[in-house]
Amino acid sequence: MAAKYLIFGPITQSTVSDLIVKIEEKTDTGAHSIFLGQVRSDEIEGKKVKAIEYSAYEKMVEAEADKIKRTIFSEFREVSSIDIIHSTGFVKAGEISLIVIVSAHHRHQAIQACSNTVEMIKEKLPVWKNEIFEDNSHKWK
Amino acid sequence: MEVKVLFFGVLAEVTGTSFKHYREVKSLGDLMLRIQDDFPEFVHYNFRISLNNEIIDSDPLLKTGDEVALMPPFAGG
Numbered sequence: 001m002a003a004k005y006l007i008f009g010p011i012t013q014s015t016v017s018d019l020i021v022k023i024e025e026k027t028d029t030g031a032h033s034i035f036l037g038q039v040r041s042d043e044i045e046g047k048k049v050k051a052i053e054y055s056a057y058e059k060m061v062e063a064e065a066d067k068i069k070r071t072i073f074s075e076f077r078e079v080s081s082i083d084i085i086h087s088t089g090f091v092k093a094g095e096i097s098l099i100v101i102v103s104a105h106h107r108h109q110a111i112q113a114c115s116n117t118v119e120m121i122k123e124k125l126p127v128w129k130n131e132i133f134e135d136n137s138h139k140w141k
Numbered sequence: 142m143e144v145k146v147l148f149f150g151v152l153a154e155v156t157g158t159s160f161k162h163y164r165e166v167k168s169l170g171d172l173m174l175r176i177q178d179d180f181p182e183f184v185h186y187n188f189r190i191s192l193n194n195e196i197i198d199s200d201p202l203l204k205t206g207d208e209v210a211l212m213p214p215f216a217g218g
Contacts, residue, residue, distance in 0.1 A: 127217030128150035140151040
């Protein structure tokens with residue numbers, strides 16, 4: 001498992017709070033931008049999504065997430081840390097499947113860098129989604 | 142010689158497996174021909190190919206221990 005970046009199942013309250021507790025240990029940052037990705041109960045062809053099953057190429061997730069962080073650090077010089085955790089396995093509608101926290105001296109860089117990180121994750125992270133419907137049929141995203 | 146091929150996303154469902162070993166393949170092109178023989182339905186799917194974790198669009202020679210992944214469009218985040 002790419003332990004730095006992947007977690008089996010949904011991202012829980014305790015994972016989020018552990019990350020926030022780490023923030024409190026820093027005294028050189030003034031802004032933290034947090035993105036949470038949640039599984040939506042979309043309706044597709046008359047059927048509602050009840051969960052998403054995520055799968056990942058774990059070794060490549062590690063390499064690509066490291067590259068994403070290097071890119072963001074080089075573009076946003078005030079950013080001091082970037083946390084990325086993505087779920088694998090089943091995540092039910094309403095549960096959280098992605099968290100990104102970017103810390104910087106000031107808010108403008110924190111917010112923009114967080115947004116750019118999320119966009120890069122969507123483009124570059126080797127993760128796949130299988131939408132599971134209430135009737136237990138499924139459709140690959 | 143032997144290489145490992147990983148199947149992700151819908152391709153894992155189509156093949157019924159997440160990986161398969163192939164022996165005596167000289168190049169990535171040869172490997173893809175063998176894979177298409179085994180799984181002709183792959184012609185219906187878009188995917189990219191990585192070799193040892195790097196996305197590739199050339200036709201390199203392969204060696205024992207190489208890991209090739211067939212990856213449909215990413216859908217993370």
